[in-house]
Amino acid sequence: MTAQDPKSDDLTLIDALILLHAGTERQGPGDEAFSQALLDRLPALRGTGGIADLGCGTGTASLLLARHFTKPVLCVDASRAFLDALEAKADEAGLGDLVTPLCADMGSLDARTHRFALLWSEGAAYNLTFEGAMKAWRPLMVDNGLAVVSELSWFGPERPAEAEAYWSAAYPQMADEETNLAHAERNGFRRIFTERLPDAAWWQNYYGPLAERLDAHQKSSSPMMQTAIAETRGEIDLFRAHSAHYGYTFYVLEAV
């Protein structure tokens, strides 16, 4: 048992993964300068709807949105702990008044209560599947509202066997960009543009900090922590070998 794993005998795999991510700036791959560049390319927001960050985690994108628009941002996540961390960060940044945390299922938001001119979601849509997210989120959009949704995507038809085997087990619904765009279109969105998150962002902001956490927990006596570490190292090695074939694509969409 290490100091970081106070209940290492009882850890589930999810507990272990949460511990590994605890204290990291991001819970998924992303990059603030990249997101800012996307914001700078967006058409002006239309309609009277609000701004939301769905599956916001500890809110790196939420704070960027609040700062960029100086408008309130609804920050939705299923984890109370992540939202508490987001609130603390927002207060520290002087953005507390612009951030409204909501602990809820982002797949069941009520369209009678929520209407968005901008729906932002980084690294979270997979929890509903991309297709499920498109279905659940279109009714929340004002006409011509904008959605920026990142999704782990195949970059083309070529899929190295090792990567295909890993992702078809870990995320069977993972699709290529054209298929995801077809899901978006079938559910009432139009493509404005797509952009792939550069590899450097994965290493600098996600796998790099995560690898340090793996090292810190390496001596844990918890079998689940050892499983989580081995699985995460496998995922990192896979990305190092095959990042030309898959990664996060940001789908910038308009509700039509």
Ligand SMILES: C[S@@+](CC[C@H](N)C(=O)[O-])C[C@H]1O[C@@H](n2cnc3c(N)ncnc32)[C@H](O)[C@@H]1O
């Ligand atoms: C990989 S993290 C990404 C977090 C953040 N957007 C980022 O890029 O750092 C996915 C987030 O989705 C949240 N989540 C998963 N399923 C959810 C659901 N059904 N409703 C709301 N949040 C959910 C998790 O709690 C987690 O914070």
